[in-house]
Amino acid sequence: xxxxxxxxxxxxxxxxxxxxxxxxxxxxxxxxxxxxxxxxxxxxxxxxxxxxxxxxxxxxxxxxxxxxxxxxxxxxxxxxxxxxxxxxxxxxxxxxxxxxxxxxxxxxxxxxxxxxxxxxxxxxxxxxxxxxxxxxxxxxxxxxxxxxxxxxxxxxxxx
Amino acid sequence: xxxxxxxxxxxxxxxxxxxxxxxxxxxxxxxxxxxxxxxxxxxxxxxxxxxxxxxxxxxxxxxxxxxxxxxxxxxxxxxxxxxxxxxxxxxxxxxxxxxxxxxxxxxxxxxxxxxxxxxxxxxxxxxxxxxxxxxxxxxxxxxxxxxxxxxxxxxxxxxxxxxxxxxxxxxxxxxxxxxxxxxxxxxxxxxxxxxxxxxxxxxxxxxxxxxxxxxxxxxxxxxxxxxxxxxxxxxxxxxxxxxxxxxxxxxxxxxxxxxxxxxxxxxxxxxxxxxxxxxxxxxxxxxxxxxxxxxxxxxxxxxxxxxxxxxxxxxxxxxxxxxxxxxxxxxxxxxxxxx
Numbered sequence: 001x002x003x004x005x006x007x008x009x010x011x012x013x014x015x016x017x018x019x020x021x022x023x024x025x026x027x028x029x030x031x032x033x034x035x036x037x038x039x040x041x042x043x044x045x046x047x048x049x050x051x052x053x054x055x056x057x058x059x060x061x062x063x064x065x066x067x068x069x070x071x072x073x074x075x076x077x078x079x080x081x082x083x084x085x086x087x088x089x090x091x092x093x094x095x096x097x098x099x100x101x102x103x104x105x106x107x108x109x110x111x112x113x114x115x116x117x118x119x120x121x122x123x124x125x126x127x128x129x130x131x132x133x134x135x136x137x138x139x140x141x142x143x144x145x146x147x148x149x150x151x152x153x154x155x156x157x158x159x
Numbered sequence: 160x161x162x163x164x165x166x167x168x169x170x171x172x173x174x175x176x177x178x179x180x181x182x183x184x185x186x187x188x189x190x191x192x193x194x195x196x197x198x199x200x201x202x203x204x205x206x207x208x209x210x211x212x213x214x215x216x217x218x219x220x221x222x223x224x225x226x227x228x229x230x231x232x233x234x235x236x237x238x239x240x241x242x243x244x245x246x247x248x249x250x251x252x253x254x255x256x257x258x259x260x261x262x263x264x265x266x267x268x269x270x271x272x273x274x275x276x277x278x279x280x281x282x283x284x285x286x287x288x289x290x291x292x293x294x295x296x297x298x299x300x301x302x303x304x305x306x307x308x309x310x311x312x313x314x315x316x317x318x319x320x321x322x323x324x325x326x327x328x329x330x331x332x333x334x335x336x337x338x339x340x341x342x343x344x345x346x347x348x349x350x351x352x353x354x355x356x357x358x359x360x361x362x363x364x365x366x367x368x369x370x371x372x373x374x375x376x377x378x379x380x381x382x383x384x385x386x387x388x389x390x391x392x393x394x395x396x397x398x399x400x401x402x403x404x405x406x407x408x409x410x411x412x413x414x415x416x417x418x419x420x421x422x423x424x425x426x427x428x429x430x431x432x433x434x435x436x437x438x439x440x441x442x443x444x445x446x447x448x449x450x451x452x453x454x455x456x457x458x459x460x461x462x463x464x465x466x467x468x469x470x471x472x473x474x475x476x477x478x479x480x481x482x483x484x485x486x487x488x489x490x491x492x493x494x495x496x497x498x
Contacts, residue, residue, distance in 0.1 A: 119414040120442035121435075123470070123479070127463055129420060130431040130481040133407065137424050138194055138281045139320060139332055144208050144219050145235070146255045146264070146372075149244045 004036055005029060010043045186290035186306060189322060194281065196328040198228040204350040206233075210343050210464030217464055223347075226356045247361055254363050255372065263363055266372030280406055284426025287311055287402035288318075296321065298330050299350065308427060312401040315339060317427050326352065334427070334465075337485050342465035382408045382421060389419040391436045394476075398495035399423055400488055403430070414439065430482030430492065441470035441479050451486070453478075454494035460486060473497055 005013070005026050012018045013026050030037050132143050184192065208219040220237040231248040235241035247254040255264040293305035302324040307316050316339075321331035330350065334343040379385050385408035386393045395405075402425035409420050416439040421432045446461040451469070458471035469480045469489045478496060480489045 118438040118440070119416060120440050121413050121416065121418070122442045123446055123461060123468055125413060126431070126433050126441065126468055126479045126481050127466060129433075130429070130466065133422050133429065133431065137406075137427060137429050138190070138284050139318060139329065139427070140429075144210075145241060146246060146253070146266075149235075149241060149246075149255050149257055149264075 004033065007039070007043070010036075010040050014040070014043055014047060186292060187285060189304060189306065189327065190284075190290060190320075191281065192327040193320070193322050193329050196323075196326060197225060200326050200328050200352065201225055201227045201354050201356055202328070202350055202352045203356065204347045205236075207346045207348065208344070209346075210466075211341055212462050212464045214462065215464075224356050224360050226358075226361065230358075230361045232361055247363060249361055253372075256364055256367070260368075261366075262368040262370055264370055264372040280424065280426060283402075283404065283406065283424060284308070287425045288427065293319075295324070298323075299348065301325070301330070301350075303330055310402070310425075313337070334483075336465065336483070337488065342483055379409060380407050382406075385409060385421070386419070390417050391419075393419050393421075393434060394496050394498065395421065396423075396432065396492045396495045398491055399430075400425070400428075400484065400492075402426070403428075428483055430480060430484055430489070432492075432496065433479040433481070434476060434496075436476045438475040438477065440472065440477050441468070443468075443470065451490065453490055454497050456497070458490075458493070460489075469493055 009018065009022070009026060013023060016023075018026065030040055128143075203224050204222075206221050206223050210217050218237065219235070219241075222234040222236065223231065224234075225231045229248065229250050231246075233246045235244045243258045245256045247256065251267060253266050255266070257264065287310065288308040289311055291307045291309055293307050296303050296305055298321060303321040304324055306320045306322060308318040308320070309315065310317050315335065315337070317335055319331075319333040319335075320329055322328070323330050328347075328350075330347045332343075332345045333341055336342045382405040386395065389410050403423045404425075405421060406424045406429075407422045411418055411420065413435075416435045416437045418433055418435045418439075423430050423432070443459055443461055446463075448459040448461050451458050451460055453469065453471040456471045456473060458469060460467055460469040462468075465483045466481060467484070467486055467489055469486070471478055471493060478493065480493050482489060484492075
C-alpha cells in the first residue's frame with residue numbers, strides 16, 4: 001500500500017470487510033504510519049462508543065422497530081452515495097450499529113441530545129431564570145447562589 | 160393635699176403612657192416597611208436558607224455584611240463546594256468571586272431591578288392574601304412581629320414572616336406548599352446592626368481574572384407586547400390557579416432559538432412558562448427526570464428542592480413550566496396551554 005488508506009478503508013478494516021490482500025496491506029501500513037494509526041484508533045473509539053451506547057440503551061423494542069432498522073439500511077444501500085464519506089458510513093457493517101443506535105436513541109427519546117439535530121436547552125437555564133425572577137415577588141429569596149459560582153463540582157443539585 | 164394627689168395621679172398617668180409599647184403598625188404598612196428596610200438598615204449576620212423538596216432538601220449558609228442602601232457581601236460557608244466563594248453587590252453591579260477558579264464574574268444586579276418590581280407586585284400580594292398578625296415572638300432576644308400571609312382562596316398560610324419590631328427587617332421567612340408543608344425557610348441569625356462596616360469589605364479581590372456574566376434580557380411588565388414580539392404565535396395558559404396573573408415576560412435567544420418566557424404570580428407564588436417553536440427540547444440529561452403526561456402528551460419533570468420543572472412538546476413547539484406549585488397544578492396549567 002503506497003498511499004494512506006481512506007476513512008472508508010479504515011471502517012471496513014475495523015469490521016473485517018476488506019478483501020484478504022487489502023486487509024493485510026492495510027495492517028502492514030498501520031504498523032509503520034503513526035498518523036494513520038491515530039486515525040484508525042479514532043474509528044475504533046467511535047465504533048466502541050456507538051456499541052456501548054446501544055448496549056446501555058438496550059431494551060425491548062416496540063413492534064416494527066427492527067423492520068424499520070432494516071428498511072433504513074436497505075433504502076440507504078439503494079441510494080447512490082453523495083460523498084465518499086457518507087458511502088463509507090452506509091456500508092452494512094457500519095450502518096447496522098449506527099442505524100440501530102439512532103433508532104434506539106430516538107426510542108429512548110425525549111430529552112436526548114440527539115433530538116432531530118435541533119439544539120437542546122439545558123434545564124438549568126430555565127431553573128436559574130425562574131429563580132432570578134422570583135425576587136420580583138415580595139419577600140422571595142431570589143437568587144441564592146448565582147450560576148456563575150455553580151461549577152460542576154458545586155452542582156450538587158444536578159444529578 | 161388634694162392638689163398634690165391630683166398631680167401624682169397625672170404624673171402616674173403620663174409615666175404609664177410613655178412606658179406603653181408603641182402600637183404595632185397596620186399589617187400593610189409593616190409589610191411595605193419591611194420590604195424597604197434593607198435600604199436603610201446596615202447589619203452583619205449569618206443567613207441560613209433551606210429549601211425542601213418532596214424527596215430531598217438543600218441548605219445554604221452564608222455570612223452577610225450589608226451596608227445600606229445597596230452594598231452587600233455574601234460569603235458562603237456551606238455547601239462545601241461554595242466555601243470561600245462570595246458575592247459582592249455594589250449598586251447596580253454584582254461580582255461573583257470564585258476563589259477556586261480565581262475568577263470574578265461581573266454582571267448587572269438583577270435582584271436590584273427585581274426588588275423595584277417587587278414593590279409594585281406587593282399590591283398583587285395584598286389582593287390575594289389576608290395579612291394576619293400572630294402573637295409576637297423573639298429571636299435572639301429581639302422582639303419580632305409575626306405576620307401570616309393567608310391565601311384568600313384556599314385559606315392556607317402560604318408565608319410566615321418574623322419582622323424585627325425595631326428595625327422592620329425580616330429576620331425569618333417560611334414558605335409553605337399547597338399541602339401546608341414547608342417548602343423554604345430563610346433565617347437571619349446572629350444579627351448585629353451597625354453603621355460601621357468598612358467600605359473595604361466590599362472591595363473586589365485584586366489579581367483575579369474578570370469575566371462578564373451572561374446578562375438576561377430586560378423583562379417587561381407589558382406582557383401583551385412581549386407576546387406579540389415573540390416572533391411566533393405564542394400560546395398562553397387558559398387555566399391558572401386563583402389569584403395568578405401575568406406579571407412580566409421577555410424574549411431571549413438561547414443557542415439561537417427565540418424563547419418566550421412568561422411569568423405568572425399571585426404575589427408570593429410564581430410560575431414561569433417557557434416556549435419555543437424551533438424544536439429545541441429541554442435537556443434533562445443532568446437530572447433525574449420522571450415521565451408523566453400533559454394532556455396525553457409525553458412529558459418529563461424534575462424537582463430541584465421545592466421547584467418543579469415540567470417539560471413537554473407539541474410538534475415542534477417545546478414548553479417548560481417551572482414553579483413551586485405541585486406537579487398536579489403544573490400539569491393542569493400545561494394542559495391548558497395546548498391548543
